[in-house]
Amino acid sequence: MSHDADRADLLAxxxxxxxxxxRIRNTLLERDRRFQHLARSVFRVxxxxxxxxxxxxxxxxxxxxxxxxxxxxxxQANPALTVREHADLDALAALVADCLHDIRNLSRLMRPQILDDLGLVPALQWLxxxxxxxxxxxITDDIQELGLALDDDLNTVVFRLIQxxxxxxxxxxxxSQVVVRLARKTSAIHVLIADNGRGCDIEQALGQGSTSQSTGLSGMQERVHLFGGTIQFHSAPMDGMQIRVSIPLPDAASPVAP
Ligand SMILES: Nc1ncnc2c1ncn2[C@@H]1O[C@H](COP(=O)(O)OP(=O)(O)O)[C@@H](O)[C@H]1O
Ligand SMILES: [Mg+2]
Structure with a gap:
């Protein structure tokens, strides 16, 4: 075979x-897109x-x-009650009041109504x-009004991170102290949560998550990545923990009317 034929063959x-x-790259991108879509659906559900x-x-x-x-x-208002019956009713009322308090608290932690009704900033103040x-x-909080309405998913993701x-x-x-900061710079939301506690070994803490002993820190990471953001953990024993998150705003994030 001639040189030219070899070259043509190689080029082909x-x-x-x-x-x-x-083709493989497109297939992978498409799968990645579908996976993101699915993961966001799971998050929403x-x-x-x-x-x-x-x-x-x-x-x-x-x-x-x-x-x-x-x-x-x-x-309890019945005047015919004996002292013993009064005491029993008082104890029962205290127990029911306690249950009611726990139920309301649990309900709020599960999904605070204020997040749906009034939005992220009032929900954070409640938290x-x-x-x-x-x-x-x-807690020292420095929560800036974002000047725009975040969509439901972003509201939730930021709230859950800080929670x-x-x-x-x-x-x-x-x-003894925690600082929480939330601000918008250009087209991203920035969050900082920093404490002055005993700190930990981050690699080990994240590792615990991947062996499913715990899912808090790795869950944060997954959610932030799902929304195209970045998260950095910084800690050393006795140096507290700092978590910095940045999540890009979607183009459609709408400005709030002044
Ligand atoms: N602010 C913090 N200060 C010190 N240690 C922390 C802090 N946050 C997390 N950790 C460590 O990281 C580990 C993993 O945290 P996480 O994934 O939220 O799981 P969990 O809270 O269920 O233990 C914790 O068990 C703890 O040892
Ligand atoms: Mg946790």
Whole structure:
């Protein structure tokens, strides 16, 4: 075979390889797109299921417990009751009040209604109040109004990130202070959660997640990546934990009317 024929043959093979490579690349991109779509659907379904359960708890069990409280206070007002019966009713009323408090709390943690009704910033203010009250955390918050309405998915993802990070601080850090910052710069949302607690070994902490012993930090990572963002964990023993997140805003994010 001549040199020219060899060259033509090689070129044909090269073109074939390039075409195969392009096809494989397109298939992978398409699969990646479908996977993202599916993963976002799972995320949405989980949240809407949580929303439904939160409402059922609040409106179903919560309302019934409220009615029981009302009925108990009518019984407590009966002048014919003995001291013993009074004491029993008081104990029962305290128990029901406790259950009602727990149910409302659980319902809010599952999906705070305020996130759907008033949006991210008021929902975060509620979250901070709740962590201050229930866990005694000293939270310094610097939450800037974003100047635009985030879509439901982004609202949820940012809320869940901060909720998980604060739960971790309450559970693991032994910190005396936490700073939470939220701001929009150009076309991305930036979040910082930093505590001054005991810190941890990040590799090991993330590893725990991948062996499914825990899913908090790795769950944060997955969600942020799902929305095209970046997340950085920084910590060393006794150096607290800092989590920095940046999530790009979709082009369609709509400005809020002044
Ligand atoms: N703010 C923090 N301070 C100290 N350690 C932390 C902090 N956040 C996470 N960790 C460590 O990382 C581990 C993994 O956290 P996470 O994935 O949220 O799982 P879980 O909270 O269920 O243990 C925790 O068990 C803890 O040891
Ligand atoms: Mg956790």
């Amino acid at each position: 093979q090269l073109r074939q390889l390039q075409a195969d490579q392009a 989980t949240e809407s299921e949580r929303r439904r359960l939160a409402r059922d708890l609040h409106d179903g069990v919560g309302q019934k417990l409220s009615a029981a409280m009302h009925r108990l206070s009518q019984l 901070f109040r709740s962590f201050r009250e229930h866990h005694g955390l000293d 998980e990070a604060l739960s971790n601080v309450a559970k693991h850090a032994g910190a």
